Each structure stands twice: as structure tokens, then as C-alpha cells.
Amino acid sequence: MNDDELRARFDDAIDDALSADERRAFEAALATRPALRAEYERHREVLEATRALGNAPAPVDLLGEVQRKLRARSGGRFYRDRFAEQRGRRGGMGVMLLLSALVVLLVLAWFAYASGLFTEGGGPRRTRRIESASSAAMVSAWPSARTYSARRASVRGSSSCTASSPHDAA
Amino acid sequence: MQDAEERDLIEKLKRRDEAAFSVFVRSFEQRVFRLLLRMLGDRAEAEDLAQEVFISIFKAIEGFRGDAQLSTWVYRVAANHCRNRIKYLARRRRQVTDGYDEHSDERALSAAALRTEGPDQLMEARQTERLLQEGLLSLDEEQRELVVLREVEHLSYEEIMAITGLPEGTVKSRLHRARAGLREYIERHERGRR
Numbered sequence: 001m002n003d004d005e006l007r008a009r010f011d012d013a014i015d016d017a018l019s020a021d022e023r024r025a026f027e028a029a030l031a032t033r034p035a036l037r038a039e040y041e042r043h044r045e046v047l048e049a050t051r052a053l054g055n056a057p058a059p060v061d062l063l064g065e066v067q068r069k070l071r072a073r074s075g076g077r078f079y080r081d082r083f084a085e086q087r088g089r090r091g092g093m094g095v096m097l098l099l100s101a102l103v104v105l106l107v108l109a110w111f112a113y114a115s116g117l118f119t120e121g122g123g124p125r126r127t128r129r130i131e132s133a134s135s136a137a138m139v140s141a142w143p144s145a146r147t148y149s150a151r152r153a154s155v156r157g158s159s160s161c162t163a164s165s166p167h168d169a170a
Numbered sequence: 171m172q173d174a175e176e177r178d179l180i181e182k183l184k185r186r187d188e189a190a191f192s193v194f195v196r197s198f199e200q201r202v203f204r205l206l207l208r209m210l211g212d213r214a215e216a217e218d219l220a221q222e223v224f225i226s227i228f229k230a231i232e233g234f235r236g237d238a239q240l241s242t243w244v245y246r247v248a249a250n251h252c253r254n255r256i257k258y259l260a261r262r263r264r265q266v267t268d269g270y271d272e273h274s275d276e277r278a279l280s281a282a283a284l285r286t287e288g289p290d291q292l293m294e295a296r297q298t299e300r301l302l303q304e305g306l307l308s309l310d311e312e313q314r315e316l317v318v319l320r321e322v323e324h325l326s327y328e329e330i331m332a333i334t335g336l337p338e339g340t341v342k343s344r345l346h347r348a349r350a351g352l353r354e355y356i357e358r359h360e361r362g363r364r
Contacts, residue, residue: 011346046353050302050321058203059217063195066224073225079188 001029006036010043176240183231195224201241201323202248208318209252210259211307219255223248238332245323245333249315256311305355313348320345 006029012018013026030037059065067079182190202223207216227247234243306314319325319333330341 007350008346011342011349042357043349043353046302046356047321047349049298050306050317050352051324053208053299053302053306054204054322054324056204056207058199058220062199062203062217062220062224063192065217066195066221066228067192069221069225070228078186078228 001025003033003036006030006033007039010040013040014044014047177236180231180234180236180240183228184234186228191228194227198241198244199224202244204322205245205248205318206252208303208306208322209249209311209314210255211303215255215259219251220248223251226251239329242329242332245319245325245329249333252315253311301356301359302352304359305352308355309348309351313344313351316341316345317348317352 006026009018009022009026013023018026030040071079179190179194183194199220203216203220206219206223207213210216210219223244227244230247234240238246306317309317315334316330319330320327325333327338327341330336331338334341336344
């Protein structure tokens with residue numbers, strides 16, 4: 001057996017595809033050729049290391065991603081997200097409750113307005129009165145405003161001018 | 171030949187039974203992902219393609235005639251997708267090796283690390299794995315597929331013939347050249363390091 005014939009048997013030897021006689025002849029030939037023996041050992045080591053590449057684990061959520069894509073591409077026909085749908089329904093009920101409460105409040109407000117709670121002796125008019133009263137109080141409290149009112153009264157009332165403020169006196 | 175359990179699973183898959191499909195994905199995800207990862211050398215691409223493989227199986231399971239084992243058919247679908255993706259990536263003028271990120275295989279490497287004793291061995295295991303992956307990517311696509319199916323997936327020659335559609339002699343001769351090419355690549359790079 002020459003070197004190339006021996007090399008051609010490397011894979012069969014590694015795959016355990018040699019008969020007992022072939023295996024013995026192979027081992028005997030390698031025993032007399034240390035360089036080829038080293039080449040064979042190296043070949044075997046590389047293939048053994050390659051087998052260890054099978055340890056790569058798949059992504060944890062591969063199934064979830066497949067389901068998500070199937071759901072999206074089938075328009076929700078497959079792998080419907082029932083949990084999200086339930087959550088969605090619950091969320092929808094909340095919105096409905098809020099809208100109902102708003103409608104009830106609006107109806108109550110309309111009844112209150114229609115029954116004259118704000119218009120007759122109440123709300124808006126009373127507010128206006130309070131506003132005018134407070135304006136009058138402010139005018140009377142303000143010194144220069146008081147002086148201006150007095151001067152106007154004196155102009156209207158008599159021709160003789162009376163000093164009613166330090167400014168007028170000056 | 172399929173056993174009764176497999177036939178039952180296939181029938182459920184053909185009826186679009188979602189629970190059965192989930193069981194099916196769980197039982198094949200490791201095999202499909204490993205094949206794609208070692209063929210593409212890119213974890214993100216392998217993840218994306220694995221999803222596409224299962225989606226196309228979900229759609230095309232009716233076309234499975236049952237004349238082969240389900241696993242053989244699944245590998246065939248995955249290998250076809252893989253060849254198409256490699257062509258697509260080549261069209262995009264993107265070398266697959268560009269995408270091989272040394273950090274993308276952390277989980278794969280950690281599995282190897284479980285068997286190592288300390289940081290030195292861990293480092294060595296990582297370097298060896300990286301070198302082997304690069305060596306795989308240096309092979310042409312057909313040789314790489316045979317090495318992955320035989321060495322990484324531990325499939326028999328009969329299964330490989332069924333998946334690739336190649337005759338036994340072609341499988342063996344191509345595999346022999348591929349193994350020799352891989353060994354030469356490793357030796358060349360180890361000599362370069364010294």
C-alpha cells in the first residue's frame with residue numbers, strides 16, 4: 001500500500017468502515033510510516049473537533065418568533081394572541097365605562113342648567129353682582145381714584161373749586 | 171419508514187394543528203439551527219433563516235409525501251433555504267465570512283467551555299472553534315454542506331444521499347476532499363500562528 005492509498009483510507013478508518021483485515025493492514029502500514037501516522041492522527045483530531053461544533057444551542061425564543069411571524073403573515077388566522085385579545089377586551093371595557101361616566105355627567109349638567117340652577121338667582125348673575133361689588137370696593141379703596149371722583153363731583157356740583165387732595169392744594 | 175408517532179404528527183401538521191406545530195418546532199429547532207449556523211457562519215442570519223424554514227414547512231407540509239423520514243425532509247428544506255440564502259448574500263456582494271462575528275457564538279462557545287477546566291482552556295476552545303468555523307467557510311458550499319451533515323449532524327451516508335440527492339460515490343469523494351481541505355486549512359493557520 002503506497003502513501004496515497006493509505007491516505008484514501010483515512011476516512012474509512014475514521015468512519016469505522018474497514019473490515020478487520022483491512023484495519024490490520026492499515027495499522028501495520030501506518031506503523032512503519034511515522035509521518036503518515038501523524039497525518040492520520042491530525043486528520044482524526046480535526047474531524048473530532050468539528051463534531052464539537054454541534055454544541056451551538058438554538059435561540060431560546062425561536063418558536064415564539066415563528067409563531068409571531070405566522071400570526072402576522074396569516075392576518076391573525078394562525079397563532080392568535082388570545083392573551084392580548086383578552087387584555088384588549090378588558091381595556092375596551094375600561095374605555096366604555098369612562099365614556100358612560102362622561103355621558104352621565106353631561107346629562108346631569110344639562111339637567112342642572114335646564115332647571116335654572118345657574119340662571120335664576122344663582123350662578124352667573126350672582127357672580128356678576130359680586131364682580132361689580134368688588135370693583136366698587138376697589139375704586140373706593142384706591143386714593144387717587146377717590147381724588148378723581150371727588151374732583152369730578154366738584155366740577156359737576158359748583159363753580160368754586162375746593163382742594164380735596166394734597167395735589168390739588170399744591 | 172415512519173413510525174406511528176411521526177405519522178400522527180404529520181397528519182396533525184397537515185391539519186394546521188398549532189399545538190402539534192409547536193411540538194414539531196421544539197423537536198427540530200436545534201438541528202435546523204445548527205445546520206444553518208455552520209453553513210452561514212452568522213448567528214443572526216441563521217436565526218432569521220431558521221424562522222423562515224419553519225414558516226415554509228408550516229405552509230408546505232401538505233407537499234410532504236411521506237416517502238422519506240420527516241427529519242430528512244426537514245433537513246432538505248433547510249439545506250435548500252440555506253443555498254438560496256448564500257446565493258442571495260453573494261448577490262448582495264456580502265461575503266458570508268464578513269458576518270462571522272467572533273462574539274456571535276458566545277452561547278455555542280460556552281457549551282464547549284462547560285467541558286473545559288480554566289480560562290486557558292476556554293480561550294483555546296474558543297480559538298479552535300473559531301478556526302474550525304472559518305475553515306468550514308473556506309470550503310465551497312457543497313463540500314461545506316456535506317461536512318456539516320456528516321460531522322456536525324452525525325448523519326449516515328444514506329441520510330446525506332437522501333437530503334442532497336447525490337449518489338453514494340459522489341458523497342464519499344466530495345466528503346473526502348472536504349475533510350482534507352478542512353485539515354489543510356487548520357494546519358496552514360496553525361503554522362501561520364507559530
